Amino acid sequence: MKQFFKYVLATVVGIILTSFLSLIFFIFIISAFVSSINKNESVMVEDKSILYVDLNQPIIERSLDNHFDLDYLMGVEADKIGFFDLINGIKKAETDDRIKGIYINVSAPQSGMATMKEVRQALIxxxxxxxxxxAYSEVYSQGAYYLASVANKVYLNPQGDLEFKGLNSEVMFFKGALDKIGVEMQILRVGDFKSAVEPYTNTKMxxxxxxxxxxxxxxxxxxxIKEIGSSRNISTDSLKSIAxxxxxxxxxxxxxxxxxxxLKYKDEVLEELNTITNTKKNKNFxxxxxxxxxxxxxETDISNKNKVAVIYANGEITGGEGDDATIGSERISRAIRxxxxxxxxxxxxxxxxSPGGSAxxxxxxxxxxSLTKKVKPVIASFGDVAASGGYYIAAGADSILVQPNTITGSIGVFGIIPNAxxxxxxxxxxxFDNEKTGQFADIMSLTRPMTPGERFILQNGINRVYNVFINRVSTGRTRSKEYIETIASGRVWTGKDAVRIGLADREAxxxxxxxxxxxxxxxxNYRLVEYPEKLDPIKALLNNSKNNIQTYFLQRELGNEYSIYKKIKEASQRSGIQTHMMFVPVIY
Structure with missing residues (x-):
């Protein structure tokens, strides 16, 4: 009995201590949030200023109204910036007499190639x-140099490093690990190029x-290579030879x-900025x-009745509400409506x-x-990735605009049923043992292999969804179904190729x-309005505090390997038939 009370007391103390620490953490987060609100106030811009553009920070689809994510509040990560706000800020600086030039800091950008293209064009x-x-840096990655090469002057630290070796795309495969633990991934798909399932079935491409x-x-x-060559006045053949x-x-x-x-040290670069701003050497400009x-x-003219709505569809496509990082069918549909x-x-x-998601x-x-297109114009603008389901949702638009290095297409369908x-x-x-009332009462069981009859039924479902997908694209692109099938089969295209084959209208x-x-x-004359409405940050934290905190600490602990954990978790949580380019190749 004494031992029993000892364990009970230890449990009670543990619960109290955990609750106390959680309360302290929550108070800290709320305090940090309140203080961050003040940081969103307008800023005085002095005459003869340099605009400092940090391109190492994450460039996201939409700027946060408040710096309300755990990385920022914990002081681990710098700001994040919406790419449209970024390019609009650069555009505004063109005619702002207080701004005398731009200083770019970039070593390892955290954005996709299409986003970098848009930023680069704004700088041009x-x-x-x-x-x-x-532009100045101690180290330039290839993506960083792609951005920096647009500058009038590109400087490198005398002991620094510039990486220029060509691109490499690496895909991660899990089959060997699954074989070791005794899990078979049973695949149903349409399309020889629908490679989303390959990491589970193959050990190589x-x-x-x-x-x-x-x-x-x-x-x-x-x-x-073409864009760097144009900016630096170096032939593409020479650049390829260098790489x-x-x-x-x-x-x-x-x-x-x-x-x-x-090759310059930072103090020498600062001296040049002193000259540009006409300030004395060793003085702060x-x-x-x-x-x-x-x-x-x-300031926008709120009296202007005409509006153009921008609807952001960012992230994996799921049923339900979703959030600012996922495309919930309910939330996005409501915004379009x-x-x-x-x-x-x-x-x-x-x-x-979006790489796609639920069909x-x-x-x-x-x-x-498609309903909206009958009432008013709908133009689709593709970012870094608009593939599979990401292409599906835009197929009915009046026109589709892409960047040449957008990853798109992947018109295919798949389903995965693990056999553990x-x-x-x-x-x-x-x-396991069971009794059932019908032959297919336990279809899609995870504790045994599929039967031929079950595979036939499920494959028919996959084929039906693929046929609908093809018809949606055929109707939207005003091309024959037979032609769309020749460029579909799950095949991934760049934006440039998508324009060539008719999946997109033009590069823009x-x-x-x-x-x-x-x-x-x-x-x-019009003004922009944005949809869907951003989620209330405090409400989002209260509703998802456990997930947010878990994610934060997992990211801190796992570092780059967090992406592996995230992919496995996402795959395990998917249900239904998928139109998804599950594994976006990593290019570096």
């Missing part, structure tokens, strides 16, 4: 104002997948091959960060950045897009998509 437009752009990955990587690489032979091994090599303009600069919002009914909204831009959820969103019989029976010693950025929507609606 800024240069036309005659104001200089200075299939030949069809290798073909599409090769074409994708080389297409993106050619675009990068293929790994000629940039020392900082002096970067200077020798004209990849940088000079006025500087404003792009994150602060965009807080000074340009609201924009359709509002007579002051004359056109819609559907901004898609049913994709169909629900497609339906709202060997794991449960042989590895753990757990067995987000701003061009907005302008295109306004033209199609025959309006010249």
């Amino acid at each position: 437009e800024f240069k036309k104002s005659g104001k200089p752009i200075i 299939s030949e069809p997948n290798r073909l599409q990955v090769s074409q994708m990587v080389n297409g993106i690489y050619d675009e990068i 293929n032979q790994y000629k940039i091994q020392q900082p002096e090599d970067a200077l020798k091959y004209k990849m940088v303009d000079a 006025p500087i404003v960060s792009i994150n602060d600069y965009i807080k000074n919002k340009v 609201k924009a359709r009914i509002d007579s002051t909204i004359k056109a819609i831009v559907l901004r898609v950045n 049913l959820a994709s169909e629900v969103i497609w339906r709202e897009v 019989q060997k794991l449960l029976n042989d590895k753990i010693g757990i067995t 950025g987000f701003k061009e998509a907005i302008e295109s929507a306004a033209r199609k609606a025959n309006i010249k």
Whole structure:
């Protein structure tokens, strides 16, 4: 009895201590949130200022209203910035007489290639104002150099490093690990190129997948080389030779091959910025960060009745509400419906950045897009990835605009049913027995292999969804079903190829998509409104505090390996038939 009370007392003390620590943590988070609100106030911009553009921070689809994520509040991670706010801030600085130039800091950008393309184009437009752009870094990754190469002057630390070796796409495979633990992934799919299932069934790329990955990587690489060559006045052949032979091994090599303009320490770069701002050497010159600069919002004419709605569809596609990082079919459909009914909204831009997800959820969103298209123009703008279900939801739009290095297509369908019989029976010693009322009462059981009859039924379901998907694309793109089938089969395309084969209309950025929507609606003066409404941050934390805190600490503990954990968790939680490019190739 004494031992019993000892354990009870220990349990009670543990519960009290855990509750107390949770309360302290929660109070800290709320306090940090309240203090962060003040940081969103407008910022004074002095005359002769340099605009500091940090391109190492995550560039997300939409800026956060408040810095309300755990990384920021815990002081671990810097700001995040919405890409449209970023490019609008750069655009605004072109005509702002207080801004004398831009200073770029970039070593390892945290954004996709299409996003980097949009930012790079904004910087090119800024240069036309005659104001200089200075880029400096101790280390340039290839993505960082792609961005920095647009600058008037590109400087590298004399002991720094510039990486320039070509692109590599790496896909992770789990079959070996699954074999070891005794789990068989039973696959149903349509399309030889639907490679989302390969990590579970193969130990390396299939030949069809290798073909599409090769074409994708080389297409993106050619675009990068062309743009760097244009900015640096170096031929594409020379750049490819530099990369293929790994000629940039020392900082002096970067200077020798004209990849940088000079090797300088930061104090020397600051002296040059002193000159640009006409301030004395070793004196602080006025500087404003792009994150602060965009807080000074340009006043919009709220009396203008004409509006263009931007609807952000960002993340994996799921049923239900979703959140700011996932596309919930209910939330996005409601936003589209609201924009359709509002007579002051004359056109819609559907901004898609998604690898796909639930086929049913994709169909629900497609339906709202197709209904809206009958009432007002709908222009789809694709970001880094708009593949599989991400393409599905936009297939009914009036037109589709892409960046040349957008990853899109992947028109295919799959289903995965794990068979854990060997794991449960042989590895753990757990067995199952059952009684059922019908032959297929236990269809899709995870404790045994599928029967031929079950596979036939489920494959028919996959085929039906694929046929619907093909019909949606055929109707939306006004192409024959037979033609769409020749470019579908789950095959992934770059944006440039998508335009060539008719899956997209033209290469253009987000701003061009907005302008295109306004033209199609025959309006010249309008203001932008954004949907869906951002989630209330405190409510989101209270509803998902456990998940948010768990995710935060897992990311801190696992580091880069968190992506592996996330992929496995997402795969285990999926249900229903999927239109998904599950494993987006990592290109570095």
